[in-house]
Amino acid sequence: MDAKTRAGEFVKNNLVLVTIMILAAVTALIEPKFLTVANLGNLMNQFGPLSFVALGMTLAIIGGFIDLSVAGIVSLSAVFTISMIDVLGQGGALIAGLLAGAAMGFLNALIVVSCGALTQAKALFITYGLSAVYSATALLYTDGATQHMSHLESRTDLFKAIGSGRIGFVPASFLLFILIMAVLHLFLQRTQTGREICLTGANITAADLSGIPVKKRIMLVFTLSGVLSAFGAVVLFSRITTASPLLGANYETNAILAVVVGGTSLAGGRGSVVRTMLGVMLVILLSNCLNLLGVSTYLQSVCKGAVLIIAIWLDRRRVK
Numbered sequence: 001m002d003a004k005t006r007a008g009e010f011v012k013n014n015l016v017l018v019t020i021m022i023l024a025a026v027t028a029l030i031e032p033k034f035l036t037v038a039n040l041g042n043l044m045n046q047f048g049p050l051s052f053v054a055l056g057m058t059l060a061i062i063g064g065f066i067d068l069s070v071a072g073i074v075s076l077s078a079v080f081t082i083s084m085i086d087v088l089g090q091g092g093a094l095i096a097g098l099l100a101g102a103a104m105g106f107l108n109a110l111i112v113v114s115c116g117a118l119t120q121a122k123a124l125f126i127t128y129g130l131s132a133v134y135s136a137t138a139l140l141y142t143d144g145a146t147q148h149m150s151h152l153e154s155r156t157d158l159f160k161a162i163g164s165g166r167i168g169f170v171p172a173s174f175l176l177f178i179l180i181m182a183v184l185h186l187f188l189q190r191t192q193t194g195r196e197i198c199l200t201g202a203n204i205t206a207a208d209l210s211g212i213p214v215k216k217r218i219m220l221v222f223t224l225s226g227v228l229s230a231f232g233a234v235v236l237f238s239r240i241t242t243a244s245p246l247l248g249a250n251y252e253t254n255a256i257l258a259v260v261v262g263g264t265s266l267a268g269g270r271g272s273v274v275r276t277m278l279g280v281m282l283v284i285l286l287s288n289c290l291n292l293l294g295v296s297t298y299l300q301s302v303c304k305g306a307v308l309i310i311a312i313w314l315d316r317r318r319v320k
Helices: 003-013 015-030 037-062 069-112 120-142 157-164 173-190 190-201 203-210 214-240 252-262 274-293 297-319
Strands: none
Touching: 037 069, 037 173, 037 190, 037 214, 037 252, 037 274, 069 120, 069 214, 069 252, 120 190, 120 297, 157 173, 157 214, 173 190, 173 274, 173 297, 190 203, 190 252, 190 274, 203 214, 252 274, 252 297
């Protein structure tokens, strides 16, 4: 195999990585500030909220579903957690928030399984409806008001460390993301339960006939998605120090974009949380580059939509 063929195969198999490299190089030439330590630290800081939600979405898609409830889970988890700080203290509020995310994810799975909505299309509408329920509950819980960490009587050092803490110039939230991503990668690749989730997503009928407890695996996938979405909510409000009842708006779209761009198949059964990291990097890098270049937010939405369409088209070609 000659060098040209090897280069072509590398580009074909690592299209996202190559796109990131090209995008970074072009932006660095146009805007020298892009390669400064401050901007690189800012990029890693932006990984926090979206990356955790995207990890949960990766598990859901590999398992054969798409979880549109993540936007509502982020909103409700955020306002609930911040409201519990004065009641339970920092550690207790953090645990309560993550448990709330787990409970919402478990409820998603319970309704999906009990309704027999074991296809992606059926579950899609159920999770979309539940997202509206969670968002409305967040509005009712706060009476539509935004929660402020500065108004709390208790200490918030733990949340400030999660949202703004750094080791050197590397944000603490980015290191947490890397740690959880590594654990999930080992879980999917090296454990029987992880492989069963992949088989369930690839062919739920074959998985059931093979003796895999399909419903339990679906429950696990949605519950983990809920926990990770709640963790993303904690990172987000810890960074901006406020929690709005609509804080999670559009997070489901960006999470799906990152997961699909990263190479996880919408058909289910095939994907990687490591590649999702590349997808998140591309989404964040694209937004950062467009901001540095002064592109309007409306045109940025057009660009993200185009990237999602192209990613889905490439995914369908891979499947075929």
